[in-house]
Amino acid sequence: MASPCLLSAKQLSCQRGGRSLFEEFSLQLNAGDIVWLQGSNGRGKTTLLRTLAGLRPAERGGIQHAAALRFLGHNNGLKPDLTVLEGLRFQARWQGLADDEASLLQALKHFGLAPMRTRRSAQLSQGQQRRAALASLALPQAGACWLLDEPFDALDDDSVQQLCALLSSHAAAGGAVLFTSHQHLPGLASRQLLLSGGRP
Numbered sequence: 001m002a003s004p005c006l007l008s009a010k011q012l013s014c015q016r017g018g019r020s021l022f023e024e025f026s027l028q029l030n031a032g033d034i035v036w037l038q039g040s041n042g043r044g045k046t047t048l049l050r051t052l053a054g055l056r057p058a059e060r061g062g063i064q065h066a067a068a069l070r071f072l073g074h075n076n077g078l079k080p081d082l083t084v085l086e087g088l089r090f091q092a093r094w095q096g097l098a099d100d101e102a103s104l105l106q107a108l109k110h111f112g113l114a115p116m117r118t119r120r121s122a123q124l125s126q127g128q129q130r131r132a133a134l135a136s137l138a139l140p141q142a143g144a145c146w147l148l149d150e151p152f153d154a155l156d157d158d159s160v161q162q163l164c165a166l167l168s169s170h171a172a173a174g175g176a177v178l179f180t181s182h183q184h185l186p187g188l189a190s191r192q193l194l195l196s197g198g199r200p
């Protein structure tokens with residue numbers, strides 16, 4: 001039986017700064033997909049993810065989704081004055097995810113953050129902040145479609161492995177992932193997608 005389609009984009013076109021970034025771009029994300037969106041700097045990967053997430057309008061084309069969407073951008077979106085635990089609870093409530101203490105602690109443990117749970121986000125290193133932003137992905141959310149912009153940025157080797165394991169288990173449980181990365185991550189993606197053209 002075919003995997004259900006979680007997100008479908010048809011014939012999207014986008015211009016920025018008077019330049020066409022993509023024309024009539026189509027994409028389908030099915031349950032179980034982990035798709036690596038590739039392209040040179042400035043090609044339009046972030047713009048495409050933000051468009052798919054509904055954070056900017058598509059100039060032409062249509063997007064349909066049958067699942068909850070999660071977007072994680074370059075900017076970690078952490079609240080500097082909240083502790084790691086408070087920030088995760090805020091995210092969980094914002095996204096309608098489990099926000100009980102046990103679930104939050106489990107999610108922090110996935111990224112080795114439990115010992116830092118009372119530390120304010122502003123006091124974390126870049127990589128620790130990235131892990132704190134990613135921790136909400138470790139809260140159960142079956143069948144969601146994750147749109148992740150450079151999620152591996154600033155992560156150490158262990159955290160890269162932890163994130164790869166999380167993305168794989170999310171896809172195996174019926175979710176889908178579209179991510180960008182300038183890092184090669186052997187064996188992670190089930191499919192690659194190139195935003196083509198020369199370097200802008």
Ligand SMILES: Nc1ncnc2c1ncn2[C@@H]1O[C@H](COP(=O)(O)OP(=O)(O)OP(=O)(O)O)[C@@H](O)[C@H]1O
Nearest residue numbers: 016017021039040041042043044045046047048200
């Ligand atoms: N606010 C803006 N106004 C006008 N042009 C913009 C704006 N933000 C980005 N751009 C342009 O849109 C193009 C696409 O940017 P985008 O961030 O989507 O690329 P990207 O593929 O994600 O790049 P990178 O790999 O460097 O992260 C770039 O050429 C950029 O200069």
